[in-house]
Amino acid sequence: xxxxxxxxxxxGEAVRYDGQHNRLTHRVLQQWKAQDRLxxxxxxxxxxxxxxxxxxxxQPDGQIKDSTxxxxxxxxxxxxxxxxxxxxxxxxxxxxxxxxSPSCGSQFIYNGRFAGIKMPGQGQxxxxxxxxxIRVFSENQIDELAAVLAASDPLQSR
Ligand code: SF4
Numbered sequence: 099x100x101x102x103x104x105x106x107x108x109x110g111e112a113v114r115y116d117g118q119h120n121r122l123t124h125r126v127l128q129q130w131k132a133q134d135r136l137x138x139x140x141x142x143x144x145x146x147x148x149x150x151x152x153x154x155x156x157q158p159d160g161q162i163k164d165s166t167x168x169x170x171x172x173x174x175x176x177x178x179x180x181x182x183x184x185x186x187x188x189x190x191x192x193x194x195x196x197x198x199s200p201s202c203g204s205q206f207i208y209n210g211r212f213a214g215i216k217m218p219g220q221g222q223x224x225x226x227x228x229x230x231x232i233r234v235f236s237e238n239q240i241d242e243l244a245a246v247l248a249a250s251d252p253l254q255s256r
Pocket of ligand 1: 106107108115141143196202
């Protein structure tokens with residue numbers, strides 16, 4: 099069965115920087131849970147960062163800093179590398195990751211000034227996964243992801 103990597107916060111785990119979650123409720127997600135199709139992962143926690151933690155944003159120079167000014171690039175890179183290793187272990191080609199995150203964002207991220215302003219871009223983990231051919235979808239594209247999965251995995255329609 100084709101597995102899907104999912105951001106732990108979308109799955110409902112309280113791993114966000116502020117100690118909250120972004121639990122996604124969608125019919126198809128319940129189906130994937132029941133099929134044991136989801137591999138749940140948080141790159142930032144896996145990279146060694148605590149929860150809660152200061153929010154972090156990707157800077158114009160590509161470094162990642164948190165709101166205290168600390169450089170957390172290494173932790174983000176470690177989390178991204180572990181995400182890729184997990185995908186390779188499970189032969190994952192599809193990921194459902196949280197939009198706007200400096201790790202998981204796939205279409206938008208914050209602009210690095212901690213002013214709540216988004217711009218087109220992708221997070222560290224998304225960039226690494228995409229560089230290895232893994233398709234990354236946001237929670238706003240779950241129907242699109244379901245369509246891609248249905249075309250490639252007959253179990254999806256059961
Ligand atoms: Fe969610 Fe990804 Fe942030 Fe972890 S790193 S809290 S999975 S958006």
